[in-house]
Amino acid sequence: MKALIGDTLGGFVFLGVIALTHSIALAIIASAAVAIVTIGLRLARREPVSSLQWAILGLVVGLGSVSLITRDPLFAMLKPSFIQAGIGATLLQPGWLGRYIQPERLRLIPPRALVAAGYVHPLGMFAMAVANAWVALSTTPQVWAAYSAVAPLVVFSVLGLVVYAGLRTAVRRSLRGAVAG
Numbered sequence: 001m002k003a004l005i006g007d008t009l010g011g012f013v014f015l016g017v018i019a020l021t022h023s024i025a026l027a028i029i030a031s032a033a034v035a036i037v038t039i040g041l042r043l044a045r046r047e048p049v050s051s052l053q054w055a056i057l058g059l060v061v062g063l064g065s066v067s068l069i070t071r072d073p074l075f076a077m078l079k080p081s082f083i084q085a086g087i088g089a090t091l092l093q094p095g096w097l098g099r100y101i102q103p104e105r106l107r108l109i110p111p112r113a114l115v116a117a118g119y120v121h122p123l124g125m126f127a128m129a130v131a132n133a134w135v136a137l138s139t140t141p142q143v144w145a146a147y148s149a150v151a152p153l154v155v156f157s158v159l160g161l162v163v164y165a166g167l168r169t170a171v172r173r174s175l176r177g178a179v180a181g
Helices: 002-021 025-045 051-070 073-090 096-100 111-118 119-137 141-180
Strands: none
Touching: 002 025, 002 141, 025 051, 051 073, 073 111, 073 119, 073 141, 096 111, 111 119
């Protein structure tokens, strides 16, 4: 759970700052600062920095900078597609999901099931990137805002449930096989 919070804290800071101040610039700066501090603390403690954390830092700082420079609403609407595709590409590593599972539970999950479950999220991220780009390019900013407020939450919830159910089923099968064998 600690890893998940550390990897998503910048996004929550972005949402909180934008809700409180209505300033995209301030939200981008705060989110980038959180990403930089998070990685800086890990490096100072000589802890490993995951590729997902590096990708988030690069996307937040890089795309945030472009957002601040261009002030283009279309770029702002397309930015989630770049982020989702970038994170999806980063997650195309076998076993990345193991970082977010408690070690005692991780031992129960068959390795093939963990790898397969880990590919559900990047596929979902790529699908969301395409859907966001389509909505951004073919609708109004108001429709896009409504979509972006609801769709990611729904998709991530469904992906989480699918992965949970799949891993739970794999563990049950593995345990049954161990008892029978």
